[in-house]
Amino acid sequence: MVEKSVCVNNNVLVVDAGNTSIKWSLFNGDGEVLEHIQSATPPAFEGVSSIFFASVKGDQIDSHLCAEIQHHFPEAHLVKLAATQVPGVMKNGYLHPERLGVDRWLGIVACHFLYPGNTMLIDAGTALKIDFVTENGVYLGGYISPGLAMMRQSLVAGTGRIRFEDHEMGLCKGIPNTTALAVQYGVSEMLLGMVERQCRQHPECRIVMTGGDAPWLKDLLGLDAIYDESLVAKGGWYLGRYMTRGCP
Numbered sequence: 544m545v546e547k548s549v550c551v552n553n554n555v556l557v558v559d560a561g562n563t564s565i566k567w568s569l570f571n572g573d574g575e576v577l578e579h580i581q582s583a584t585p586p587a588f589e590g591v592s593s594i595f596f597a598s599v600k601g602d603q604i605d606s607h608l609c610a611e612i613q614h615h616f617p618e619a620h621l622v623k624l625a626a627t628q629v630p631g632v633m634k635n636g637y638l639h640p641e642r643l644g645v646d647r648w649l650g651i652v653a654c655h656f657l658y659p660g661n662t663m664l665i666d667a668g669t670a671l672k673i674d675f676v677t678e679n680g681v682y683l684g685g686y687i688s689p690g691l692a693m694m695r696q697s698l699v700a701g702t703g704r705i706r707f708e709d710h711e712m713g714l715c716k717g718i719p720n721t722t723a724l725a726v727q728y729g730v731s732e733m734l735l736g737m738v739e740r741q742c743r744q745h746p747e748c749r750i751v752m753t754g755g756d757a758p759w760l761k762d763l764l765g766l767d768a769i770y771d772e773s774l775v776a777k778g779g780w781y782l783g784r785y786m787t788r789g790c791p
């Protein structure tokens with residue numbers, strides 16, 4: 544058990560800006576998570592001396608967000624994280640690392656340091672990502688598909704008559720017999736099928752999960768998996784420390 548650091552001025556803020564939500568995680572000097580929240584705006588965290596910023600939202604939004612964060616924490620030193628940054632003990636096997644989503648990379652970095660071994664990482668966010676890292680810390684790549692909400696939205700956007708209210712979705716024990724349930728369970732089947740196939744093809748892998756839809760996925764499939772809601776942030780802590788101190 545990591546002892547809580549008594550000094551309140553060397554906390555690290557990791558910002559994980561995804562396409563749906565921004566996660567803010569506060570770490571003490573020992574790497575213990577003190578706070579982990581979702582918020583559209585910077586939270587009133589205290590004692591922040593370093594900020595590690597990771598975003599997949601796009602350059603223009605990122606620059607506005609960084610300016611807002613720096614205004615909120617004027618004394619803190621902000622470092623932007625990217626998938627081109629590799630902690631000495633790992634290897635990024637992506638053909639073009641500069642195009643790899645930093646959230647995917649940070650999840651992999653966290654898996655290597657926290658849950659070592661041949662690992663399949665399932666990140667069920669705006670998009671569903673399934674990524675693979677070897678026990679030696681070599682990132683192999685992975686798969687991207689739309690997440691649940693994105694698939695539902697694409698059916699509404701791409702058709703003239705698929706329309707329903709969120710409250711019409713719910714539990715269905717048999718075959719769906721309404722538009723809302725047909726869409727809800729149809730897109731679920733897509734995601735469940737993808738995850739089940741990958742689990743069958745990689746029985747040797749331990750499974751780590753994160754992302755807003757991960758609890759639903761884990762429970763529905765009864766997966767023997769580690770669920771870590773702050774996995775990406777923890778990867779950001781590790782990579783940020785490596786980039787600022789040289790130690791993994």
Ligand SMILES: Nc1ncnc2c1ncn2[C@@H]1O[C@H](COP(=O)(O)OP(=O)(O)O)[C@@H](O)[C@H]1O
Binds near residue numbers: 562692753
């Ligand atoms: N409180 C919530 N806010 C937003 N999305 C949520 C929430 N709870 C569950 N979800 C689900 O999680 C997905 C977003 O997960 P998240 O990991 O935050 O995405 P991202 O990292 O891509 O922004 C949404 O598509 C939605 O299905």
Ligand SMILES: CC(C)(COP(=O)(O)O)[C@@H](O)C(=O)NCCC(=O)O
Binds near residue numbers: 561642644646668687
């Ligand atoms: C796949 C993603 C959109 C996932 O983002 P999220 O679901 O976390 O919002 C993001 O990792 C990304 O923008 N990737 C760039 C393309 C790639 O990883 O190859």
Ligand SMILES: [K+]
Binds near residue numbers: 646668775
């Ligand atoms: K994400």
